[in-house]
Structure formats: C-alpha cells, structure tokens
Amino acid sequence: QLRAQNQVLKKGVVDEQANSASLKEQLKMKDQSLRKLQQEMDSLTFRNQQLAKRVELLQDELALSETRGKKNKKSAEFSSQLSQEQKSVFNEDLQKKIEENERLHILFFEADEQHKRLEAELKTRLEVLETDAAQHQAVVDSLTRKYTDTIEKLQNDKAKLEIKSQTLEREAKDCRLRTEECQQQLKNLQAALGSRLEESLCIISEKVPFNDTRSNRFNALNVPLHNRRHQLKLRDLASQALAFVQELVTALLNFHTYTEQKVQIFPIDSATDIISPLNQKFSQYLHENASYVRPLEEGMLQLFESITEDTVTVLETAVKLKAFSEHLASYLSFLRKILPYQLKSLEEECESCLCTAALRARNMELHRDMRRFTAVFEKLHTYLSLLALPSTKPEGLLRTNYNLVFANIATSLHGFHDTVKDISKHYSQKATLEQDLPTATQKLVTTNDCILSSVVALTNGVGKIASFFSNNMDQFTTSLSYGPKGGTEFINPLSAECMLQYKKKAVAYMKFLKKPCADSVPYEEALANRRVLLSSTETREGLAQQVQQSLEKIAKLEQEKEHWMLEAQLAKIKLEKENQKLKNSFSGYLTETIQECSVLPNVAEQKKEMTEKSPREPIKSTSLVSKFFPSIEKNLLSSAPDVESREDLIKNHYMARIAELTSHLQLADSKSVHFHAECRALAKRLSIAEKSKESLTEELKLASQNISRLQASKTLNDDELMTTKRSYEDQLSMMSDHLCSMNETLTKQREEIDTLKMTSK
Numbered sequence: 001q002l003r004a005q006n007q008v009l010k011k012g013v014v015d016e017q018a019n020s021a022s023l024k025e026q027l028k029m030k031d032q033s034l035r036k037l038q039q040e041m042d043s044l045t046f047r048n049q050q051l052a053k054r055v056e057l058l059q060d061e062l063a064l065s066e067t068r069g070k071k072n073k074k075s076a077e078f079s080s081q082l083s084q085e086q087k088s089v090f091n092e093d094l095q096k097k098i099e100e101n102e103r104l105h106i107l108f109f110e111a112d113e114q115h116k117r118l119e120a121e122l123k124t125r126l127e128v129l130e131t132d133a134a135q136h137q138a139v140v141d142s143l144t145r146k147y148t149d150t151i152e153k154l155q156n157d158k159a160k161l162e163i164k165s166q167t168l169e170r171e172a173k174d175c176r177l178r179t180e181e182c183q184q185q186l187k188n189l190q191a192a193l194g195s196r197l198e199e200s201l202c203i204i205s206e207k208v209p210f211n212d213t214r215s216n217r218f219n220a221l222n223v224p225l226h227n228r229r230h231q232l233k234l235r236d237l238a239s240q241a242l243a244f245v246q247e248l249v250t251a252l253l254n255f256h257t258y259t260e261q262k263v264q265i266f267p268i269d270s271a272t273d274i275i276s277p278l279n280q281k282f283s284q285y286l287h288e289n290a291s292y293v294r295p296l297e298e299g300m301l302q303l304f305e306s307i308t309e310d311t312v313t314v315l316e317t318a319v320k321l322k323a324f325s326e327h328l329a330s331y332l333s334f335l336r337k338i339l340p341y342q343l344k345s346l347e348e349e350c351e352s353c354l355c356t357a358a359l360r361a362r363n364m365e366l367h368r369d370m371r372r373f374t375a376v377f378e379k380l381h382t383y384l385s386l387l388a389l390p391s392t393k394p395e396g397l398l399r400t401n402y403n404l405v406f407a408n409i410a411t412s413l414h415g416f417h418d419t420v421k422d423i424s425k426h427y428s429q430k431a432t433l434e435q436d437l438p439t440a441t442q443k444l445v446t447t448n449d450c451i452l453s454s455v456v457a458l459t460n461g462v463g464k465i466a467s468f469f470s471n472n473m474d475q476f477t478t479s480l481s482y483g484p485k486g487g488t489e490f491i492n493p494l495s496a497e498c499m500l501q502y503k504k505k506a507v508a509y510m511k512f513l514k515k516p517c518a519d520s521v522p523y524e525e526a527l528a529n530r531r532v533l534l535s536s537t538e539t540r541e542g543l544a545q546q547v548q549q550s551l552e553k554i555a556k557l558e559q560e561k562e563h564w565m566l567e568a569q570l571a572k573i574k575l576e577k578e579n580q581k582l583k584n585s586f587s588g589y590l591t592e593t594i595q596e597c598s599v600l601p602n603v604a605e606q607k608k609e610m611t612e613k614s615p616r617e618p619i620k621s622t623s624l625v626s627k628f629f630p631s632i633e634k635n636l637l638s639s640a641p642d643v644e645s646r647e648d649l650i651k652n653h654y655m656a657r658i659a660e661l662t663s664h665l666q667l668a669d670s671k672s673v674h675f676h677a678e679c680r681a682l683a684k685r686l687s688i689a690e691k692s693k694e695s696l697t698e699e700l701k702l703a704s705q706n707i708s709r710l711q712a713s714k715t716l717n718d719d720e721l722m723t724t725k726r727s728y729e730d731q732l733s734m735m736s737d738h739l740c741s742m743n744e745t746l747t748k749q750r751e752e753i754d755t756l757k758m759t760s761k
Contacts (some may be wrong), residue, residue: 267354295327357439413466
C-alpha cells in the first residue's frame with residue numbers, strides 16, 4: 001500500500017512540476033508581450049511629444065504671420081491665402097494627429113489596464129502555485145521521511161521477526177515436549193479426578209442436601225456481608241432527618257398555637273365579647289394539636305434508634321417506618337378535621353364589617369393555600385405508606401417502583417416548600433393590612449408577629465427537608481440493593497426478620513469465639529459428670545426446692561418469734577399486776593423477789609432468741625411460770641417440796657417425750673426429702689430414657705431410609721460415573737484438537753516469517 005501511494009504521489013509531484021514549468025513559460029511570454037507593449041507605449045509618447053512641439057511651432061509661426069500681415073496688406077492677402085491653405089492643411093493634419101493621439105491614448109489605457117489585470121492575476125496565480133509547490137514539497141519531504149522511517153522500521157521488524165522466528169522454533173520444540181508431558185499429566189489427572197469424583201459425589205450425597213443460594217426464598221435467610229460504612233451513613237442521615245423533623249414539629253406546634261390565639265382575638269376579642277360557635281369549635285380543635293404533632297417526633301426518634309451499626313437497614317427491615325406513617329396519618333386526620341373550620345373562619349372574617357377588599361383578597365388566597373397545605377400532607381402520607389409496605393405487605397409495592405416513590409416524595413417536598421412560602425407571603429401581607437385597621441390592638445400585632453415567625457420557621461424547616469432529601473436521593477436508592485450475596489432482594493418481612501435474628505446469633509457466636517477459653521474439664525470426664533448429674537438426686541432444682549422450703553420454715557419461725565414476743569409482753573404485764581397484788585400481802589419478802597424479777601424479762605428474751613437460733617433442739621421449758629419467772633418458782637416451790645418434785649417428774653416426762661417426737665419428726669422430714677429427690681431423679685431418668693428411645697427410633701427410620709436411598713442411588717451413581725467418564729474422554733479429545741490447532745498456528749507463523757524474510761530481502 002505504501003509503495004502504491006508513493007507511486008501516486010510521485011505522479012502527482014511530476015504533474016505539478018510540469019504545470020509549474022508551463023506556467024513559468026506562459027509568464028515569460030506575458031513578460032515579453034508586456035515589454036513590447038511598453039516599448040510601443042514609449043514610442044507613442046515620444047511621437048506625441050514631437051507632434052506637440054510641432055503644433056507649438058506652427059502656432060508661433062501663425063502668430064508671427066498675423067503680426068506681419070498688418071504691415072503689408074498685399075502680402076497679407078497673399079499670405080492670408082497661403083496661411084488659410086496651410087492652416088486648413090495644418091488643421092486637418094492636427095485633427096488627424098489629435099484623433100490618432102486620442103486613439104493611442106485609449107489603446108495605451110486599455111493595454112495598461114489589461115496589463116495590470118493580467119499582472120495581478122499572474123501574481124495571485126504565482127502565489128497560489130508557490131504555496132501549492134511549498135505544500136507539495138512539504139508533503140514530499142514528509143513522505144520521504146515517512147518512507148525512510150518505514151524502511152528503518154521494516155528493517156527493525158525484519159530483525160525482530162528473525163529473532164522471533166528463532167524463538168518460535170525453540171518454543172515449538174518446547175511445546176512438543178510440553179504436549180508429551182501434558183498428555184502424561186492428563187492421564188494421571190484423569191485417574192485422580194475419577195477417584196476424587198467418587199469421593200465428592202459421596203460427600204455431596206451425604207453432607208449437602210440442597211444449595212440454598214439457588215432459591216431466592218432460601219437465599220433471603222442468609223446473612224449479608226456487614227457494611228459498616230453503609231450503616232453509619234444511614235444513621236447519620238437518620239440523625240439529620242430527626243433534627244429536621246424536630247424543627248418541623250416545633251414550627252407546626254407554634255403555628256397551630258398562635259392560630260388558636262388569633263382566632264380568640266380577631267375579628268372578635270373573646271375578652272370583651274363572645275366569639276362565634278364556629279371559632280369556638282375551631283379553637284377547641286386547635287388546642288388539641290400537640291397530641292397529633294408530638295407523635296411525629298416520637299416516631300422519627302424510634303426510626304432513628306432502630307438504625308444501628310449492627311443491623312441491616314433496608315425497606316424490608318425498617319419496621320418503625322410503619323409507625324411513623326401511622327403518626328403522619330393521625331396528623332393528617334387532624335388537618336382534615338380542622339380544615340373546614342379554618343376555611344369557614346376565613347369566610348366569616350371576610351364577611352365581617354372590619355374586612356377591607358384587600359384583606360378579603362388575602363383571606364381568599366390563604367383559603368386556597370390551606371387546601372394545598374392539606375393536599376400536600378395527603379400526598380406525603382400516601383408515599384410514606386407505600387414505603388412502609390415492604391416491611392409489612394411486600395406484595396403491595398414492587399421493587400421496581402421504589403425509585404419512583406422516592407422521586408415523588410422529593411417532588412412533594414418541594415411542592416410543600418412552595419406552598420409554605422406562599423402561606424408566609426400571604427400571611428405577611430394580611431398582617432400588614434390588619435395592622436392598618438383602626439381597631440387593631442397590640443395583642444393582635446404581637447400574635448401576628450408570632451404567627452409570621454412560626455410560618456418563617458416552618459418554611460425554613462421544610463426547605464431544609466426538601467433539599468436534604470433531594471441531595472441524598474442517590475444514597476436512598478443505592479441502599480435498596482443491600483442484601484444477601486447472590487440475591488437481589490428480600491422476599492418478605494418475615495425472611496428479613498429471620499435474617500436479623502441469624503445475624504444476632506452470628507454476632508454473639510463471634511463474640512463468644514473471641515473470649516479466651518477457660519480451663520475446662522476433659523470431654524470424657526464432662527460426659528461422665530453429666531450422666532451423674534442427670535441421674536443424681538441432688539440436682540439444682542432439688543436443692544432450689546429445699547432452699548425454698550427452708551426459707552418458708554424460717555419465715556414461719558419469724559412469725560412464731562413475733563408471737564412469743566407478744567406473749568412475753570403480756571406475761572410481763574400480768575407479772576406487774578401480780579406483783580402489785582403480792583406487794584400488799586408480802587411487803588418485805590416480795591420486794592426482794594420483785595427486784596430480782598425486774599431483771600428476768602431480758603434473760604427470758606435472750607433464752608427465746610437462743611431457742612429460735614436452734615429450732616431443732618428439744619424444748620426444756622413446760623410452763624410460763626417456770627419459763628419467765630424461775631426465781632418466783634423457786635421461792636414458791638421451796639415452801640412446797642412435794643409440789644416441786646411432782647412438777648419435776650412431769651416436766652422431765654414431757655421433755656423426754658418432746659425430744660423423742662422432734663427426733664422422729666426430723667427423721668421423717670429427712671426421709672421424705674430423700675424419697676422426693678429419688679422420685680424426681682427417677683422421673684427425670686424416665687423422661688431421658690423416653691427421649692433417647694424416640695431419638696433412636698428416628699435414627700433407625702433414617703438409617704432404613706438411607707439404606708433404601710443408597711440402594712436406589714447406586715444405579716444413578718453408575719450412570720453418573722459413565723457420564724463423567726464420557727465427559728473426560730470428550731475433554732481429552734478437545735485437548736488433542738487444541739494441540740493440533742497449536743501446531744497449525746505454529747506452521748502458519750513459520751510461513752509468515754518466511755514470507756516476511758522474502759519481502760525484506
């Protein structure tokens with residue numbers, strides 16, 4: 001191709017050189033003709049000058065002849081005749097010369113103009129030809145350089161191809177050796193893969209019952225990769241949205257509250273006169289605004305708290321979005337409830353005598369704005385309820401419509417911002433008109449200022465929310481693709497909830513793995529201890545029941561202690577009364593006994609505490625007198641030794657009987673506890689044996705099923721082995737074909753190298 005282009009360019013250069021030579025010859029001929037014309041022009045100018053000089057001489061002679069004619073009339077007549085003839089001749093000659101001169105002037109002018117025009121054309125053509133020649137010369141120089149470069153490049157390519165041919169020959173030899181090695185390795189691999197195939201088929205049939213990633217329903221239960229950056233970004237966006245919603249809630253609360261105050265004072269002040277029933281009802285409804293507006297902030301706060309670093313946040317898992325949508329629905333119902341009263345209140349204000357035409361126009365504009373305000377909230381509630389559907393009813397909203405819903409929310413927020421701006425503008429105009437009224441009070445002015453400030457705050461808050469949602473639209477749409485690996489979506493909220501539970505279990509398991517392992521009991525010993533614990537009577541439940549029974553007994557003993565304390569106080573009171581009675585009869589002797597008895601109640605209380613501390617010990621006191629007043633008893637019994645001996649016998653008999661009964665009671669209690677624990681352990685062993693029996697029966701059923709399945713799959717495995725064998729044979733044939741194709745490509749490369757050598761030579 002380069003040679004053909006070179007021949008064409010050479011022909012073009014030769015043709016251009018021939019054209020330039022012919023043009024140079026034409027230029028020489030034109031120069032010669034121009035010189036001839038210039039010579040003719042010079043001769044004509046010289047002839048013209050001669051004729052002009054001759055005319056001047058003739059005129060001088062004519063003047064001389066006229067001066068001479070005055071002297072001699074005769075000669076004058078004769079000379080006049082001669083002069084007239086000469087004059088006529090001269091005039092004719094002069095006229096011819098003038099005409100010829102004029103004609104020559106015209107010819108000279110035309111020739112001069114033609115010469116100039118031709119000279120300009122030739123100059124322009126010469127410039128064009130010179131530029132063309134320079135361009136052609138540049139093209140020729142560039143082509144020569146290009147051809148020299150191509151020649152050098154071809155020579156270098158020739159050298160490289162020679163080197164490459166040598167390397168390819170060596171590589172061909174290496175490839176032959178490698179093909180032989182590959183064939184040997186292929187045989188070895190075939191044998192190894194056959195054995196591995198058998199092992200893998202056995203493992204798959206035993207260990208892998210199904211692949212859960214093939215089904216979206218099962219794949220949705222898999223825990224996706226944890227994207228901490230994604231969660232932190234969503235939490236940051238949720239915190240910003242929470243701040244904006246808090247500003248919006250504050251602005252709405254102020255707006256409704258100040259609107260309530262405005263209804264109370266305009267057009268009729270409730271402090272001086274009774275307002276209309278419509279405004280009373282409207283004010284009553286406006287007073288309930290906090291119960292509808294505050295839940296918006298609470299719902300957004302719950303949504304923000306549900307987005308944590310450890311969860312997976314998508315529309316299917318955002319359950320709290322449904323609560324926020326319900327709170328927005330309740331506020332929308334509040335707006336629908338107050339809208340007719342608000343519109344009627346504006347109409348009533350327009351019908352009052354204080355309302356001017358301009359104020360009436362502003363009221364009608366606000367009338368339209370309030371309708372738009374409620375309509376915007378209806379749109380927002382519709383789209384938010386649609387976004388809440390994937391977490392409750394996924395069939396209600398297709399995944400392909402998520403982006404469209406987000407886009408509609410953004411446009412609705414911008415429309416909300418425009419509506420609030422119109423409300424702010426019209427309210428400011430209305431406030432200025434109301435200030436100009438003659439009945440405007442300072443209370444009305446301050447209320448209008450408060451309403452304007454709340455509307456401005458509402459405008460700023462809605463603008464921030466609209467710009468925030470529009471700027472983060474990409475983040476909201478990209479977060480929808482966050483899900484399990486290999487899947488595109490969560491099937492339903494139940495699968496998302498199960499996935500979150502699995503994620504929590506996985507996190508707990510990973511945390512448990514990170515904990516350092518404590519010194520544990522060997523496995524065989526732990527199994528033996530477990531069997532002992534399961535079969536032993538003193539289990540944790542039994543000990544807990546014993547502790548509970550002991551606590552109940554302690555509580556009963558405490559109650560008995562309080563009872564006996566009260567009995568002791570009553571006995572003390574009775575003792576004092578008896579002391580008063582005995583004081584009169586035994587003045588001297590009983591004073592000493594009374595002094596001793598004043599110390600005895602404390603001792604009795606201490607004895608009571610000791611008996612309570614050891615309730616199992618046998619009780620040695622039998623009567624109240626011997627228990628609380630032993631000194632009195634000794635004094636009384638000293639006077640009656642027979643009574644004392646009889647009471648000692650009775651006391652000893654009863655004390656022995658009580659000790660025997662308490663020992664029998666304690667023995668019965670211990671036996672009952674032991675028998676109860678034994679019964680509980682036997683019941684537990686029975687339940688464990690029944691569970692093991694059920695598990696063994698299930699294992700027996702599974703084993704029988706596996707035996708039948710293995711017998712059925714044996715034939716299938718034989719078929720699969722035959723198919724795998726055929727596939728390996730096909731792979732061997734494909735590899736041999738590939739080697740043949742490689743040999744053919746090597747031969748083709750050799751032929752190309754030979755042709756390149758021939759062309760380079």
